C-alpha cells in the first residue's frame with residue numbers, strides 16, 4: 001500500500017459569503033487584455049484576442065476584511081490589476097457558450113498583482129510570464145458571493161490611498177463571462193474549484209509598501225489591503 005511521502009498541503013480556500021463554507025481552490029486561470037483600453041495601454045494590437053495565463057492555487061490571499069499583502073521579492077515595479085473573478089462549481093472540456101453559466105458557483109473581487117518589470121523583460125525575450133504573474137501572494141481575493149446573490153453588470157474600480165486609479169464597466173469586457181469559460185474549456189478541462197480572473201480595465205500602475213489598495217466590483221463585493 002502506498003502512502004504520501006509527506007503530508008500533502010491543505011488546499012487553498014476562499015470564504016463564501018454568508019456562512020462558514022469555504023471554496024477549495026483547484027486552479028487559477030487569468031485572462032489577459034480583456035478590456036480594449038487596457039490592451040491599448042499595454043501596447044496591444046486592436047486585432048489581438050484576449051489570452052490566458054495562470055497562477056498557482058496557493059497564490060490566493062483570501063481577505064474577509066482589511067488585510068495585508070507582502071511586497072514580493074525581485075521587483076521594483078509591482079502593479080495592481082483589479083478584476084472580476086469567476087468561481088466554478090463544475091466544469092468539463094469543450095463547454096458551449098450557452099451552457100457556460102451552469103458551471104458558475106459565484107463571483108469575487110480579485111487583484112492580479114504583477115511584477116511589471118519582470119513581465120516587460122519576459123516579453124522582450126519571448127520568455128514565459130510565470131515569475132511576473134504567478135508569484136507568492138499574487139492573487140488577493142474577496143469572499144465569494146454565490147451566483148444567485150450577485151450581479152455582474154456594474155462598475156469595477158480600484159483606488160490607492162483613496163485616489164481612484166482604475167474604473168471601468170464589466171460590460172466593457174471583450175470576452176463575456178460565458179465566452180471566457182467556453183474559451184478556457186477549449187484549452188483545459190475545467191473543474192469545480194477553478195477560479196478565473198477575467199482581466200482588468202485601464203489604469204494599472206505601481207504600488208509600494210504602505211499603500212492601501214481598495215477594490216470593488218458593483219454587485220459582487222470589495223477588498224481592502226495594505227502592501228507590507
Ligand code: MN
Pocket residue numbers: 030031032081083112197199200
Ligand atoms: Mn490581469
